[in-house]
Amino acid sequence: MLIERLSARDFxxxxxxxxxxxxxxxxxxxxxxSLDHEYGGYFTCLDQQGQVYDTDKFIxxxxxxxxxxxxxxxxxxxxxxxxxxxxxxVDFLVQHGRDPAGNWYFSLDRQGRPLVQPYNIFSDCFAAMxxxxxxxxxxxxxxxxxxxxxxxxxxxxxxxxxGQYNKAYPxxxxxxxxxxxxxxxxxxxxxxxxxxxxxxxxxxxxxxHSVMGEFLEPETGLVYEHIAPNGSPLDCxxxxxxxxxxxxxxxxxxxxxxxxxxxxxxxxxxxDTTLATLERGWDPEYGGIFYFLDRKGHPPQQLEWNxxxxxxxxxxxxxxxxxxxxxxxxxxxxxxxxxHNYAWSRFNDPEHGEWFGYLNRQGDVLLSLKGGKWKGxxxxxxxxxxxxxHCQAMA
Amino acid sequence: MLIERLSARDFxxxxxxxxxxxxxxxxxxxxxxSLDHEYGGYFTCLDQQGQVYDTDKFIxxxxxxxxxxxxxxxxxxxxxxxxxxxxxxVDFLVQHGRDPAGNWYFSLDRQGRPLVQPYNIFSDCFAAMxxxxxxxxxxxxxxxxxxxxxxxxxxxxxxxxxGQYNKAYPxxxxxxxxxxxxxxxxxxxxxxxxxxxxxxxxxxxxxxHSVMGEFLEPETGLVYEHIAPNGSPLDCxxxxxxxxxxxxxxxxxxxxxxxxxxxxxxxxxxxDTTLATLERGWDPEYGGIFYFLDRKGHPPQQLEWNxxxxxxxxxxxxxxxxxxxxxxxxxxxxxxxxxHNYAWSRFNDPEHGEWFGYLNRQGDVLLSLKGGKWKGxxxxxxxxxxxxxHCQAMA
Numbered sequence: 001m002l003i004e005r006l007s008a009r010d011f012x013x014x015x016x017x018x019x020x021x022x023x024x025x026x027x028x029x030x031x032x033x034s035l036d037h038e039y040g041g042y043f044t045c046l047d048q049q050g051q052v053y054d055t056d057k058f059i060x061x062x063x064x065x066x067x068x069x070x071x072x073x074x075x076x077x078x079x080x081x082x083x084x085x086x087x088x089x090v091d092f093l094v095q096h097g098r099d100p101a102g103n104w105y106f107s108l109d110r111q112g113r114p115l116v117q118p119y120n121i122f123s124d125c126f127a128a129m130x131x132x133x134x135x136x137x138x139x140x141x142x143x144x145x146x147x148x149x150x151x152x153x154x155x156x157x158x159x160x161x162x163g164q165y166n167k168a169y170p171x172x173x174x175x176x177x178x179x180x181x182x183x184x185x186x187x188x189x190x191x192x193x194x195x196x197x198x199x200x201x202x203x204x205x206x207x208x209h210s211v212m213g214e215f216l217e218p219e220t221g222l223v224y225e226h227i228a229p230n231g232s233p234l235d236c237x238x239x240x241x242x243x244x245x246x247x248x249x250x251x252x253x254x255x256x257x258x259x260x261x262x263x264x265x266x267x268x269x270x271x272d273t274t275l276a277t278l279e280r281g282w283d284p285e286y287g288g289i290f291y292f293l294d295r296k297g298h299p300p301q302q303l304e305w306n307x308x309x310x311x312x313x314x315x316x317x318x319x320x321x322x323x324x325x326x327x328x329x330x331x332x333x334x335x336x337x338x339x340h341n342y343a344w345s346r347f348n349d350p351e352h353g354e355w356f357g358y359l360n361r362q363g364d365v366l367l368s369l370k371g372g373k374w375k376g377x378x379x380x381x382x383x384x385x386x387x388x389x390h391c392q393a394m395a
Numbered sequence: 396m397l398i399e400r401l402s403a404r405d406f407x408x409x410x411x412x413x414x415x416x417x418x419x420x421x422x423x424x425x426x427x428x429s430l431d432h433e434y435g436g437y438f439t440c441l442d443q444q445g446q447v448y449d450t451d452k453f454i455x456x457x458x459x460x461x462x463x464x465x466x467x468x469x470x471x472x473x474x475x476x477x478x479x480x481x482x483x484x485v486d487f488l489v490q491h492g493r494d495p496a497g498n499w500y501f502s503l504d505r506q507g508r509p510l511v512q513p514y515n516i517f518s519d520c521f522a523a524m525x526x527x528x529x530x531x532x533x534x535x536x537x538x539x540x541x542x543x544x545x546x547x548x549x550x551x552x553x554x555x556x557x558g559q560y561n562k563a564y565p566x567x568x569x570x571x572x573x574x575x576x577x578x579x580x581x582x583x584x585x586x587x588x589x590x591x592x593x594x595x596x597x598x599x600x601x602x603x604h605s606v607m608g609e610f611l612e613p614e615t616g617l618v619y620e621h622i623a624p625n626g627s628p629l630d631c632x633x634x635x636x637x638x639x640x641x642x643x644x645x646x647x648x649x650x651x652x653x654x655x656x657x658x659x660x661x662x663x664x665x666x667d668t669t670l671a672t673l674e675r676g677w678d679p680e681y682g683g684i685f686y687f688l689d690r691k692g693h694p695p696q697q698l699e700w701n702x703x704x705x706x707x708x709x710x711x712x713x714x715x716x717x718x719x720x721x722x723x724x725x726x727x728x729x730x731x732x733x734x735h736n737y738a739w740s741r742f743n744d745p746e747h748g749e750w751f752g753y754l755n756r757q758g759d760v761l762l763s764l765k766g767g768k769w770k771g772x773x774x775x776x777x778x779x780x781x782x783x784x785h786c787q788a789m790a
Contacts, residue, residue, distance in 0.1 A: 045693075053693040056631060106562070114564040165562055167501070169509040236451060237768065298440075298448040299762040303753060304698035306761070358698060361755070366701070367694040373632065 002345060003337045011395035018388035021348065022381055027072075029353035029370065030065065030377040031085060039111050041092035046371040049352050053369075055110035059097055061376030062089055063104075063126035068381045070133035076385065078137075086134050090143065097127065102149055119165040124153040125183045129190045136193065144194065151191055158184070175226045175234060178250065181210035185253045189260075204257055211250055212269060221276030222295065223247035237301045242293040244281025245312025248274050252319040259326060271323045271332065278316065278335055286362050287342050289313060307366060308359040310375070313343035314383035321390040355380050397740060398732045406790035413783035416743065417776055422467075424748035424765065425460065425772040426480060434506050436487035439771040443763040444747050450505035454492055456771030457484055458499075458521035463776045465528035471780065478532055485529050485538065492522065497544055514560040519548040520578045524585045531588065539589065546586055553579070570621045570629060573645065576605035580648045584655075599652055606645055607664060616671030617690065618642035632696045637688040639676030640707025643669050647714040654721060666718045666727065673711065673730055681757050682737050684708060702761060703754040705770070708738035709778035716785040750775050 001017050033050035034042040036057075044061040045054035069086040073079060096112030097104055104123035106116035118124070131147035134140065158180050160166060168174075185207035192200055214231040215224050225246065226238040233239055251270040258266035281289045288308035294300045320336040323329065346363050347355040354370040369375070396412050428445035429437040431452075439456045440449035464481040468474060491507030493499055499518035501511035513519075526542035529535065553575050555561060563569075580602035587595055609626040610619050620641065621633040628634055646665040653661035676684045683703035689695045715731040718724065741758050742750040749765040764770065 047694070053691075054630075054632060105564070109567060113567045115567050117562050117564055119562045165560055167512045167514045167560055169500070169512055172504060172508045172510050235449075237449060296448075298442070299764040299767060301768050303702060303761070307698060366698070369694040372694060373696050 002341050009333070009394075011391045014391040015388055015395050017344075018384050018391060022384035022388060025348075025350060025353045026355075026377075026381050026384060027082075030068075030381075031081070034065065034371070034377065035085065035088055036092075036110065039092075040088065040095075041108075041112070042089055042377070044371040044376040045373070046354075046369065048349065048356075048368040048370060050354075050370065054372075056115065056373075057092075057108045057110065057112070058373055058376070059093075059104050059106055059108070059123040060126050060374075061371075061378070062093055062097070063123070063130035064376050064378035065089055066093065066130035067126065067133050068377050070130065070137040072381070072385065073137045074133060083137055086130075086137065090131070090134050093127070093130075094142075094146065097123075103153060104150065117165070119162055121154050121157045121161045122179075122183065124150045124157070125187055128154060128187055132191050132194060147191065148194060151187065151194075154184070154187065173234070173236065174229050175238060176229055178211070178215045178223060178225050178246065181207040181215070182246070182250045182253060185211065185250075185257065189253075189256065204261075208254065208257060208266065211254060212266070215250075216269075216273060220280075220295070221273050222280060223250060223273060223277065224295070235296075237294075240294045240296055240298060241300065242277075242280070242295050243291070244277050244289050244293065245291070245309065245315055247277045248281075248312075248319050249315040251277070252315065252322055255319070255322050255326060259322075267326055271327060271329065274316075274319050274323060275331060275335065278339075282338075283308075283361065287338075288346075288359065288361075288363055289316060289339070306361040308346075308361070308363060310343075310347050310355050310357045311379035313339060313347065314355075314379050317343060318383050318386045318390070321387055325390045325394055397736050404728070404789075406786045409786040410783055410790050412739075413779050413786060417779035417783065420745060420748045421750075421772075421776050421779060422477075425463075425776075426476070429460065429766070429772065430480065430483055431487075431505065434487075435483065435490075436503075436507070437484055437772070439766040440768070441749075441764065441766040443744065443751075443765060445749075445765065448764075449767075451510065451768075452487075452503045452505065452507070453768055453771070454488075454499050454501055454503070454518040455521050455769075456766075456773070457488055457492070458518070458525035459771050459773035460484055461488065461525035462521065462528050463772050465525065465532040467776070467780065468532045469528060481525075481529050481532060485526070488522070488525075489537075489541070492518075498548060499545065512560070514557055516549050516552045516556045517574075517578065519545045519552070520582055523549060523582055527586050527589060542586065543589060546582065546589075549579070549582065568629065568631065569624050570633060571624055573606070573610045573618060573620050573641065576602040576610070577641070577645045577648060580606065580645075580652065584648075584651065599656075603649065603652060603661065606649060607661070610645075611664075611668060615675075615690070616668050617675060618645060618668060618672065619690070630691075632689075635689045635691050635693060636695065637672075637675070637690050638686070639672050639684050639688065640686070640704065640710055642672045643676075643707075643714050644710040646672070647710065647717050650714070650717050650721060654717075662721055666722060666724065669711075669714050669718060670726060670730065673734075677733075678703075678756065682733075683741075683754065683756075683758055684711060684734070701756040703741075703756070703758060705742050705750050705752045706774035708734060708742065709750075709774050712738060713778050713781045713785075716782055720785045720789055 033046050036043055041057050041062055042065050043052045047053050066086045066089040069082045073082045096108055103118035104127045105114045105118050109115055128147050128150035131143045135143035188203045225241045225243050228234055251274045254270035255267050289312050291307050291309050292300045292302045292305040316339050320332050323332040356365050357375040358366040360366045428441050431438055436452050436457055437460050438447045442448050461481045461484040464477045468477045491503055498513035499522045500509045500513050504510055523542050523545035526538045530538035583598045620636045620638050623629055646669045649665035650662050684707050686702050686704050687695045687697045687700040711734050715727050719727040751760050752770040753761040755761045
């Protein structure tokens with residue numbers, strides 16, 4: 001469904017689009033093709049038709065699929081088949097996901113044997129989110145303990161997320177990453193039912209201060225990926241890197257916190273930042289949002305810099321719908337229409353279900369997979385669910 | 396200069412093309428723009444016009460530039476300006492390149508402070524090549540010691556090249572990489588003047604056995620990047636990976652060894668493998684050689700899989716010229732013409748010097764840089780030098 005005229009704000013039709021795509025196309029795709037009935041857990045390497053082309057199990061994606069089905073059970077409808085899909089992943093992850101010290105591996109083979117060590121904290125982050133939602137859905141107290149343990153791992157390791165696998169020489173060019181406060185913001189909101197309000201407020205204050213006060217550059221309104229510990233920008237590849245989708249995703253987390261705290265100033269700054277990032281990140285020639293840019297216009301080191309990725313566009317749709325819902329700003333609606341028409345016409349695959357993940361700069365499908373090492377059951381259903389809720393509220 | 400007719404084998408013109416591009420375009424580019432006269436060493440992050448856009452110093456590329464200028468001094472002409480360029484890098488590297496245990500860092504900042512730890516053995520590999528050539532050129536016995544120390548590092552670390560930074564969980568899915576025997580083959584030939592003939596022969600036997608007997612799959616004639624320790628193929632992302640440029644580069648190393656040993660069977664197998672890899676790696680739609688493929692046709696995990704890279708095409712030109720020089724096989728000449736016309740018309744930049752590095756699938760320039768984190772003064776001058784020599788021998 002394309003939006004043909006800016007003036008046609010048909011939120012009933014948009015609600016139906018998001019709802020039906022989630023319920024009739026995306027969730028059935030993962031329910032039908034991803035469950036490994038022999039060894040447990042999920043296959044995520046699925047081709048356009050849903051056929052498995054690789055059986056390795058990546059912990060980020062295992063946990064994210066648990067989260068998705070448990071979250072929908074908690075927030076949308078208590079469907080026993082959704083809870084069963086979540087439990088299918090939980091059972092596998094409880095048995096195989098962690099090393100003896102309780103850190104979450106990066107990947108396992110099909111049978112659950114560890115393949116790649118716990119070299120970053122994002123596996124733990126998504127485990128905390130997954131087990132928190134599953135504990136709520138199932139009432140399983142063991143799941144709650146696992147969620148809290150994973151959350152503590154994230155907090156404990158946040159200053160050196162890669163641990164022994166960190167290849168940076170200590171002291172020469174220390175830097176911190178946007179990813180850390182960003183996931184802490186989102187994760188802490190997810191865990192709110194398990195945290196004291198003091199702890200919750202303290203972490204949210206810290207993340208808002210860090211994202212909006214340190215990573216956001218006031219002159220340009222752009223969000224940096226890496227800065228010096230004192231907040232100053234760095235003139236090196238990592239320091240010049242812009243990841244527009246990541247910055248915009250961080251901004252809807254900020255709008256979420258602003259809405260929760262009735263902080264209009266925070267909401268407005270987050271929206272301004274979203275739009276500034278879009279102005280900079282939009283490809284004027286072929287449309288779509290670039291994956292990576294260099295803030296000084298130099299060549300980025302990422303060869304995939306000009307590709308158009310599914311999650312970048314979905315997170316932007318969520319940010320713009322939330323922005324418009326909160327403020328009715330005309331510029332948010334105009335940008336929404338532009339990104340909507342680009343994304344829905346290219347990524348969505350009504351024939352076989354789910355969305356394509358990777359387009360080339362021109363907007364043609366680059367890899368026809370529906371899932372892989374980094375794409376699973378997460379960004380598409382989360383964005384469709386949130387888009388549905390935002391549109392319904394405006395309908 | 397394009398080859399318009401297959402029958403026109405004008406090796407005088409080709410000799411002149413390779414010679415003049417090397418001497419009048421490529422070497423002057425690096426001599427003019429890359430030397431850091433303030434802190435020593437080389438800038439490698441140079442834009443299309445040669446302007447510096449980043450000042451970090453990557454050890455692979457620092458050593459490779461030393462190698463290039465010292466090698467040309469040794470083999471082509473004893474020009475004092477070439478030796479001075481090599482010495483400029485050597486002085487910086489001797490002072491800053493190694494950790495206290497003698498392992499070579501991955502990168503330094505402009506002043507020479509370590510940025511990234513010695514997390515792989517390729518820095519040591521290129522250090523051994525660079526200091527070996529420089530020791531020959533300069534007669535500096537300290538350089539010879541450094542070369543031998545680096546060579547010993549490579550041999551000592553070859554079974555666990557990443558050391559403590561290896562993220563693979565031990566035992567679940569052990570694999571070995573083509574890169575290790577490949578660099579050992581090339582490096583050992585480079586170091587022949589420093590090694591006993593027994594050691595030389597033993598290492599060469601080992602690398603030929605490994606590349607041609609283990610990584611080369613007899614049924615398909617393709618070279619794998621990663622195999623199990625017992626030589627069997629692996630059905631996982633790394634195991635299915637094909638890197639056509641890497642495989643073809645390995646094949647001209649094998650032809651080199653075959654020529655040295657007058658081993659016609661080895662030469663013929665290396666040529667057959669080169670052609671089988673080209674048949675598989677050539678893009679039937681837009682021309683050029685793909686960067687990565689999955690041998691089962693599944694989506695590769697590398698998003699840059701369909702890009703066309705300078706070194707892939709240059710190593711292929713070298714392989715095909717050497718193959719034709721050794722055998723006069725018609726299929727080698729036909730493929731040479733195809734790759735020549737593709738590569739020379741797109742990568743070479745006669746206006747500003749040097750070659751572009753990265754084209755998109757369609758063959759348009761993707762990044763206009765002449766040097767970066769991975770592209771320095773190495774593949775272009777080496778291939779132009781070798782192409783010149785091969786063409787001259789056939790002229």
